[in-house]
Amino acid sequence: MYNKSNFQNPKHQKHDDDEHETTATKKLSEISHFSHKQHKLTFDYSESPFQCDGCKELGIGSRYSCSLCDFDLHTHCSIPSPSLFHPFYPKCSFHFLSHPPGDTPRYCNACQKPLKGFLYHCFSCGFDLHPCCAKLPTVIAGDNNEVRLLLYRTVRSACHRCGQKGRGWSYRSSCKRYNLHVACVREMVVESWHEGKGLKSVVESGCHKGRGGKGGRVKRCCEFAGVAVQVAVSAVLGDPTALIAGIVGSLVSRT
Template sequence: MKYNEIPHFSHPQHKLKFEYIELPFKCDGCKEAGIGSRYKCSICDYDLHTHCALPSPSITHPFYTKCSFQFLPRPPGDAARFCNACEKDINGFLYHCNSCGFDLHPCCARLPMVLDDGEMKLYLYRKVSASCDRCGRKGRSWSYRSKCKKYNLHVACVKEMLVESWHEIYYGRGNGRKLETRIPSIKSTLQAHHHKSKGKAKKCCEMAGLAMQFVVSAVLGDPTTLIAGVVGSLMSRS
């Protein structure tokens, strides 16, 4: 259940209000990028993903059937920890399984098993044998793969693209005008791999671009068609 205004243990000074924004932000809970729905303190410029603002105390995950993940405000112990979904460092809120030691970013823990807009379906896999459309490597992190098996994207690669293009977010210096022209596109990379007619190559790249839109929106914590369209329109400018 979502509430319009909530208190939060991580920001006791003021209540956080629910809002929707079509520009990226940095979540002050998990320290990861976000877009779309969020809870915000307008006084302190404090932002949280909805997953971080309203976390479940404990969760399970289909990929780890023997695990029980508990929500924690900070990584346990002194050693550096990484997310088992995207393989990126964990610097804030997380879900942790005490029995096996696995960790998940809140947004990674909530990644939909299926992304479906009515025209394309993408399925989340823990490991796939197919190579990623961005890095060309197999295995690695969790991946989204299309039902037709033509498009495969590592969650880790999508996050790397965001970090590369939205570097300002992670240091609090980003602004909408800069970011709008710096969101990455994989169209040119994909075109280099196609040896078909121009028409078929163009269609294939368009479909791969659509796949990228949905994966990006899911990784950012708000896998909705509207957000995917916003991300896609920005990607097409690069």
């Protein structure tokens, strides 16, 4: 059943999203950053995955980098918002920090992965978010708008990929048949990267390892996996570039 407390209403996030979009789409050709004072960082784009030196998480596509030092930052980490609010935590005020507070290991409330670098932290409640997780889109739609994913804080059904519950936030299809953990979206790309495969293998992995049935359900599974990859490359990995989503869409059509 639809739960207002779980769903991130796009209207509530509009101001923050608009502000972030304005900043991100400026695409300054060169910036100075406190984490790399020795050189300026240049805006770059590559379809090869990279490790962000800010949040220490995987990235792809748009970034700010120093070619002399092999230093890369997500755009979210390059030009972060000093603070932000998230509808999942209406009583919290998240503040950008360059490293986790305290000596105890901390984990992102969205993906449940360890926090090793840049983050957003609420000092009142102790909640933490990776910069890219904090900016996850609330609604993802396929090209034909038949497959829509909604972001939930919790869902009762098992993840389409891992078959488990829990593990933080999930994207759920509007038909409520499919769920995918935010963490699993990233793992799909990480596995493909380590195996030396391309984005197409991520789509195939989502189809083959999923729990879809026969006939029409298999087709729906492939559509869902394709949208999930778009989420991965455009949100979880920190790049809103539409070009990558278009590339993935063409791969899905040929799968």
